[in-house]
Amino acid sequence: xxxxxxxxxxxxxxxxxxxxxxxxxxxxxxxxxxxxxxxxxxxxxxxxxxxxxxxxxxxxxxxxxxxxxxxxxxxxxxxxxxxxxxxxxxxxxxxxxxxxxxxxxxxxxxxxxxxxxxxxxxxxxxxxxxxxxxxxxxxxxxxxxxxxxxxxxxxxxxxxxxxxxxxxxxxxxxxxxxxxxxxxxxxxxxxxxxxxxxxxxxxxxxxxxxxxxxxxxxxxxxxxxxxxxxxxxxxxxxxxxxxxxxxxxxxxxxxxxxxxxxxxxxxxxxxxxxxxxxxxxxxxxxxxxxxxxxxxxxxxxxxxxxxxxxxxxxxxxxxxxxxxxxxxxxxxxxxxxxxxxx
Numbered sequence: 001x002x003x004x005x006x007x008x009x010x011x012x013x014x015x016x017x018x019x020x021x022x023x024x025x026x027x028x029x030x031x032x033x034x035x036x037x038x039x040x041x042x043x044x045x046x047x048x049x050x051x052x053x054x055x056x057x058x059x060x061x062x063x064x065x066x067x068x069x070x071x072x073x074x075x076x077x078x079x080x081x082x083x084x085x086x087x088x089x090x091x092x093x094x095x096x097x098x099x100x101x102x103x104x105x106x107x108x109x110x111x112x113x114x115x116x117x118x119x120x121x122x123x124x125x126x127x128x129x130x131x132x133x134x135x136x137x138x139x140x141x142x143x144x145x146x147x148x149x150x151x152x153x154x155x156x157x158x159x160x161x162x163x164x165x166x167x168x169x170x171x172x173x174x175x176x177x178x179x180x181x182x183x184x185x186x187x188x189x190x191x192x193x194x195x196x197x198x199x200x201x202x203x204x205x206x207x208x209x210x211x212x213x214x215x216x217x218x219x220x221x222x223x224x225x226x227x228x229x230x231x232x233x234x235x236x237x238x239x240x241x242x243x244x245x246x247x248x249x250x251x252x253x254x255x256x257x258x259x260x261x262x263x264x265x266x267x268x269x270x271x272x273x274x275x276x277x278x279x280x281x282x283x284x285x286x287x288x289x290x291x292x293x294x295x296x297x298x299x300x301x302x303x304x305x306x307x308x309x310x311x312x313x314x315x316x317x318x319x320x321x322x323x324x325x326x327x328x329x330x331x332x333x334x335x336x337x338x339x340x341x342x
Contacts, residue, residue: 014209036076053321068106108171168252218272
């Protein structure tokens with residue numbers, strides 16, 4: 001059996017990819033009318049990565065309600081009016097061989113343009129951030145329903161997978177972190193309850209063959225924050241609730257602690273992906289400074305992850321996947337008009 005590499009095909013449930021290269025969700029802050037509707041910029045941005053050979057494109061953080069956005073210039077899926085522009089992107093990416101997922105989310109206390117952000121508890125992100133108010137129990141249940149409706153719209157738009165954002169200090173992360181969840185109701189007694197209810201609601205709107213992905217921060221770089229052992233435990237709860245695959249990042253919560261500053265070296269988050277893959281026995285996406293083709297290829301070849309997300313590299317170069325194939329001497333489907341360049 002030949003060794004797997006980043007240009008090997010990947011199949012899981014109904015998701016069949018031509019290669020293992022992922023464009024991770026990266027906010028463009030480019031909505032023009034603050035209506036959450038994707039623009040021509042988003043169309044060109046994502047479709048060019050499909051032309052460039054990226055196997056799996058995950059649309060940026062797309063929010064389930066207006067006040068759930070990091071900024072008013074973020075994408076949304078709280079209205080049926082937002083479906084057509086996203087469907088146009090998905091259909092075009094499909095024409096060029098890429099599969100497309102979408103990350104649905106709520107920023108919680110990190111919603112900088114919300115007049116009054118909401119959070120599990122009334123704890124501000126830092127001294128420069130707005131003071132959030134704590135959600136009532138009924139409001140928490142209402143947000144679960146908003147995630148469900150957003151998922152239903154994603155299915156209508158033709159996406160191949162859905163990713164729930166449970167990382168980087170946004171709302172679901174805020175619920176499963178003891179630093180930010182000081183509630184006394186059922187959502188404080190079980191820190192994963194909100195996330196699990198969101199997973200179950202989203203899963204209920206998805207076709208059986210569509211994978212549900214969840215992005216998590218495997219550790220918090222803050223004094224008193226959780227570590228890998230804790231994230232393995234809450235990932236198991238989310239897996240039981242219905243998550244099929246995990247996208248493994250880290251950080252995003254609170255000021256950097258004196259004892260836990262993150263490294264920024266190449267592949268610094270890959271050990272987290274490997275640990276969660278081994279602990280749960282599910283496919284994982286590795287991310288974090290993996291833009292060197294040989295390094296990204298080694299992550300797959302060594303079995304540390306199933307897919308590799310290349311963020312900065314794909315921001316710089318829409319044709320990163322084709323360039324990586326040339327560097328690694330691998331076959332790739334170069335568009336016919338570009339063959340002379342390769």
